[in-house]
Amino acid sequence: MRLVLFDIDGTLVNSMGAGKAALEYAMVSVYGETGPIASFDFHGRTDPAIVRGLLRAVEWPDDEIEAGFESTWEAYLAALDRELVERGGQVRPISGVNELLGVLEGDERFAPGLVTGNMEGGARRKLGAAGLAGRFGYGAYGSDSERRGDLPPIARERAQRRYDRSFDMGMAVVVGDTPEDIRCARANGARALAVSTGRHSVEELREHGPDAVFEDLSDTFRVVRMLADE
Numbered sequence: 001m002r003l004v005l006f007d008i009d010g011t012l013v014n015s016m017g018a019g020k021a022a023l024e025y026a027m028v029s030v031y032g033e034t035g036p037i038a039s040f041d042f043h044g045r046t047d048p049a050i051v052r053g054l055l056r057a058v059e060w061p062d063d064e065i066e067a068g069f070e071s072t073w074e075a076y077l078a079a080l081d082r083e084l085v086e087r088g089g090q091v092r093p094i095s096g097v098n099e100l101l102g103v104l105e106g107d108e109r110f111a112p113g114l115v116t117g118n119m120e121g122g123a124r125r126k127l128g129a130a131g132l133a134g135r136f137g138y139g140a141y142g143s144d145s146e147r148r149g150d151l152p153p154i155a156r157e158r159a160q161r162r163y164d165r166s167f168d169m170g171m172a173v174v175v176g177d178t179p180e181d182i183r184c185a186r187a188n189g190a191r192a193l194a195v196s197t198g199r200h201s202v203e204e205l206r207e208h209g210p211d212a213v214f215e216d217l218s219d220t221f222r223v224v225r226m227l228a229d230e
Protein backbone atom coordinates (compact mmCIF):
# COMPACT_ATOMS: atom_id res chain seq x y z
CA MET A 1 0.00 0.00 0.00
CA ARG A 2 1.31 3.42 -0.97
CA LEU A 3 0.92 6.84 0.55
CA VAL A 4 -0.46 9.29 -1.99
CA LEU A 5 0.09 12.74 -0.52
CA PHE A 6 -1.99 15.45 -2.12
CA ASP A 7 -1.39 19.17 -1.97
CA ILE A 8 -4.65 21.18 -1.86
CA ASP A 9 -4.43 24.61 -3.53
CA GLY A 10 -3.94 24.37 -7.28
CA THR A 11 -3.87 20.57 -7.10
CA LEU A 12 -7.23 19.45 -5.66
CA VAL A 13 -9.12 22.72 -5.32
CA ASN A 14 -9.13 26.25 -6.67
CA SER A 15 -10.51 28.34 -3.82
CA MET A 16 -10.92 31.39 -6.06
CA GLY A 17 -8.80 33.69 -3.90
CA ALA A 18 -10.73 32.94 -0.70
CA GLY A 19 -7.58 32.01 1.23
CA LYS A 20 -5.68 35.12 0.25
CA ALA A 21 -8.63 37.41 1.03
CA ALA A 22 -9.08 35.77 4.44
CA LEU A 23 -5.38 36.03 5.25
CA GLU A 24 -5.31 39.69 4.25
CA TYR A 25 -8.24 40.40 6.57
CA ALA A 26 -6.64 38.47 9.45
CA MET A 27 -3.23 40.12 9.09
CA VAL A 28 -4.69 43.63 8.98
CA SER A 29 -6.72 42.91 12.09
CA VAL A 30 -3.79 41.39 14.03
CA TYR A 31 -0.65 43.12 12.72
CA GLY A 32 -2.19 46.22 11.15
CA GLU A 33 -0.55 45.45 7.80
CA THR A 34 0.00 42.66 5.30
CA GLY A 35 3.42 43.38 3.84
CA PRO A 36 3.70 42.96 0.05
CA ILE A 37 0.67 40.66 -0.22
CA ALA A 38 -0.19 41.63 -3.82
CA SER A 39 3.21 40.60 -5.21
CA PHE A 40 4.13 37.79 -2.78
CA ASP A 41 4.33 34.25 -4.11
CA PHE A 42 2.05 32.16 -1.89
CA HIS A 43 2.40 29.03 -3.97
CA GLY A 44 3.87 25.98 -2.32
CA ARG A 45 4.43 27.71 1.05
CA THR A 46 2.84 26.86 4.36
CA ASP A 47 0.46 29.38 5.92
CA PRO A 48 2.88 30.28 8.75
CA ALA A 49 5.72 30.68 6.24
CA ILE A 50 3.53 33.03 4.19
CA VAL A 51 2.75 35.26 7.19
CA ARG A 52 6.39 35.25 8.28
CA GLY A 53 7.62 36.03 4.75
CA LEU A 54 5.16 38.89 4.30
CA LEU A 55 6.05 40.55 7.60
CA ARG A 56 9.79 39.97 7.36
CA ALA A 57 9.63 41.80 4.03
CA VAL A 58 8.52 44.89 5.98
CA GLU A 59 11.09 44.43 8.75
CA TRP A 60 8.99 42.77 11.44
CA PRO A 61 11.11 40.82 13.95
CA ASP A 62 10.37 37.09 14.24
CA ASP A 63 9.31 37.21 17.88
CA GLU A 64 6.63 39.80 17.15
CA ILE A 65 5.48 37.86 14.10
CA GLU A 66 5.16 34.68 16.17
CA ALA A 67 3.37 36.50 18.99
CA GLY A 68 0.54 37.22 16.55
CA PHE A 69 0.25 33.73 15.04
CA GLU A 70 -2.49 32.37 17.27
CA SER A 71 -4.81 35.38 16.86
CA THR A 72 -4.06 35.40 13.15
CA TRP A 73 -5.21 31.80 12.65
CA GLU A 74 -8.35 32.43 14.65
CA ALA A 75 -9.22 35.52 12.56
CA TYR A 76 -8.16 33.73 9.37
CA LEU A 77 -10.42 30.72 9.84
CA ALA A 78 -13.43 32.89 10.68
CA ALA A 79 -12.75 35.06 7.62
CA LEU A 80 -12.19 31.99 5.43
CA ASP A 81 -15.66 30.70 6.33
CA ARG A 82 -17.15 34.00 5.16
CA GLU A 83 -15.03 34.17 2.00
CA LEU A 84 -15.93 30.61 1.00
CA VAL A 85 -19.64 31.20 1.58
CA GLU A 86 -19.42 34.33 -0.58
CA ARG A 87 -17.96 32.29 -3.42
CA GLY A 88 -20.75 29.75 -3.15
CA GLY A 89 -20.61 27.10 -5.84
CA GLN A 90 -17.51 28.57 -7.53
CA VAL A 91 -15.14 26.61 -5.29
CA ARG A 92 -14.90 23.22 -6.93
CA PRO A 93 -12.52 20.30 -7.26
CA ILE A 94 -10.07 20.70 -10.13
CA SER A 95 -10.72 18.65 -13.25
CA GLY A 96 -10.30 14.90 -12.72
CA VAL A 97 -9.95 15.05 -8.91
CA ASN A 98 -13.31 13.53 -7.99
CA GLU A 99 -12.90 10.65 -10.42
CA LEU A 100 -9.31 9.95 -9.34
CA LEU A 101 -10.23 9.92 -5.65
CA GLY A 102 -13.10 7.57 -6.40
CA VAL A 103 -10.66 5.14 -8.01
CA LEU A 104 -7.99 5.44 -5.29
CA GLU A 105 -10.54 4.87 -2.54
CA GLY A 106 -11.61 1.61 -4.13
CA ASP A 107 -8.08 0.34 -4.76
CA GLU A 108 -6.26 -1.18 -1.81
CA ARG A 109 -2.87 -0.33 -3.28
CA PHE A 110 -3.38 3.30 -2.29
CA ALA A 111 -3.80 5.31 0.90
CA PRO A 112 -4.83 8.83 -0.18
CA GLY A 113 -3.93 11.63 2.25
CA LEU A 114 -2.91 15.27 2.43
CA VAL A 115 0.36 17.16 2.64
CA THR A 116 -0.60 20.80 2.53
CA GLY A 117 0.68 24.17 3.70
CA ASN A 118 -2.82 25.05 4.85
CA MET A 119 -3.61 25.20 8.54
CA GLU A 120 -5.63 22.06 9.32
CA GLY A 121 -8.80 24.11 9.81
CA GLY A 122 -8.22 25.90 6.51
CA ALA A 123 -7.69 22.61 4.70
CA ARG A 124 -10.94 21.27 6.12
CA ARG A 125 -12.85 24.39 5.09
CA LYS A 126 -11.49 24.51 1.54
CA LEU A 127 -12.10 20.81 0.94
CA GLY A 128 -15.56 21.10 2.46
CA ALA A 129 -16.45 24.04 0.20
CA ALA A 130 -15.41 21.96 -2.82
CA GLY A 131 -17.47 18.95 -1.72
CA LEU A 132 -14.38 16.90 -0.80
CA ALA A 133 -14.97 16.63 2.94
CA GLY A 134 -14.06 13.23 4.37
CA ARG A 135 -12.18 12.04 1.28
CA PHE A 136 -8.78 11.86 3.03
CA GLY A 137 -8.13 9.64 5.99
CA TYR A 138 -5.01 11.40 7.26
CA GLY A 139 -2.81 14.38 6.53
CA ALA A 140 -0.13 16.82 7.62
CA TYR A 141 -0.67 20.56 7.59
CA GLY A 142 0.89 24.01 7.89
CA SER A 143 -0.31 23.90 11.49
CA ASP A 144 2.06 20.93 12.09
CA SER A 145 5.18 22.62 10.74
CA GLU A 146 6.12 25.81 8.96
CA ARG A 147 8.45 23.83 6.70
CA ARG A 148 6.75 21.84 3.99
CA GLY A 149 9.56 19.31 3.89
CA ASP A 150 8.75 18.31 7.50
CA LEU A 151 5.22 17.28 6.59
CA PRO A 152 5.49 13.89 4.80
CA PRO A 153 6.90 12.04 7.84
CA ILE A 154 4.09 13.49 9.97
CA ALA A 155 1.54 12.32 7.40
CA ARG A 156 3.16 8.88 7.33
CA GLU A 157 3.00 8.60 11.11
CA ARG A 158 -0.72 9.40 11.05
CA ALA A 159 -1.35 6.97 8.19
CA GLN A 160 0.45 4.23 10.13
CA ARG A 161 -1.86 4.80 13.06
CA ARG A 162 -4.95 4.92 10.90
CA TYR A 163 -4.18 1.83 8.81
CA ASP A 164 -2.29 0.03 11.56
CA ARG A 165 0.61 -0.89 9.28
CA SER A 166 3.91 0.63 8.19
CA PHE A 167 4.50 2.64 5.03
CA ASP A 168 7.65 3.03 2.97
CA MET A 169 8.40 6.64 2.01
CA GLY A 170 10.25 5.37 -1.06
CA MET A 171 6.91 4.14 -2.41
CA ALA A 172 5.04 7.32 -1.49
CA VAL A 173 4.03 9.88 -4.10
CA VAL A 174 3.64 13.62 -3.46
CA VAL A 175 1.11 15.16 -5.83
CA GLY A 176 1.37 18.93 -6.22
CA ASP A 177 1.36 21.95 -8.49
CA THR A 178 4.58 23.75 -7.51
CA PRO A 179 8.37 23.25 -7.46
CA GLU A 180 8.03 23.27 -3.64
CA ASP A 181 5.94 20.11 -3.80
CA ILE A 182 8.59 18.44 -5.96
CA ARG A 183 11.36 19.50 -3.54
CA CYS A 184 9.28 18.26 -0.62
CA ALA A 185 8.99 14.85 -2.29
CA ARG A 186 12.72 14.69 -3.06
CA ALA A 187 13.75 15.75 0.45
CA ASN A 188 11.78 12.80 1.79
CA GLY A 189 12.81 10.18 -0.74
CA ALA A 190 9.29 10.10 -2.19
CA ARG A 191 8.26 10.25 -5.83
CA ALA A 192 6.78 13.43 -7.28
CA LEU A 193 3.80 13.83 -9.57
CA ALA A 194 3.43 17.43 -10.72
CA VAL A 195 0.28 18.94 -12.23
CA SER A 196 0.08 22.22 -14.12
CA THR A 197 -3.34 23.15 -12.71
CA GLY A 198 -1.84 25.88 -10.52
CA ARG A 199 0.40 28.73 -11.56
CA HIS A 200 3.24 26.69 -13.10
CA SER A 201 3.35 25.31 -16.62
CA VAL A 202 4.28 21.75 -17.54
CA GLU A 203 7.64 23.05 -18.84
CA GLU A 204 8.41 24.98 -15.64
CA LEU A 205 7.56 22.00 -13.47
CA ARG A 206 9.59 19.65 -15.63
CA GLU A 207 12.73 21.71 -14.93
CA HIS A 208 12.50 20.61 -11.29
CA GLY A 209 12.73 16.95 -12.21
CA PRO A 210 9.45 15.38 -11.05
CA ASP A 211 8.84 11.71 -11.88
CA ALA A 212 5.88 12.75 -14.00
CA VAL A 213 4.08 15.94 -15.05
CA PHE A 214 0.47 16.03 -16.19
CA GLU A 215 -1.63 18.97 -17.31
CA ASP A 216 -4.25 17.87 -14.81
CA LEU A 217 -5.43 14.70 -13.05
CA SER A 218 -8.19 13.90 -15.52
CA ASP A 219 -6.50 10.99 -17.31
CA THR A 220 -7.32 8.68 -14.41
CA PHE A 221 -5.83 5.58 -16.01
CA ARG A 222 -2.44 7.21 -16.67
CA VAL A 223 -2.36 8.88 -13.27
CA VAL A 224 -3.12 5.63 -11.46
CA ARG A 225 -0.41 3.80 -13.41
CA MET A 226 2.10 6.47 -12.45
CA LEU A 227 1.05 6.33 -8.78
CA ALA A 228 1.37 2.55 -8.80
CA ASP A 229 4.82 2.87 -10.41
CA GLU A 230 3.78 0.56 -13.25
Ligand SMILES: [Mg+2]
Binding pocket: 007, 008, 009, 010, 011, 043, 044, 176, 177, 178, 198
Ligand atom coordinates in the same frame (compact mmCIF):
# COMPACT_ATOMS: atom_id res chain seq x y z
MG1 LIG B 1 -0.48 24.05 -4.31
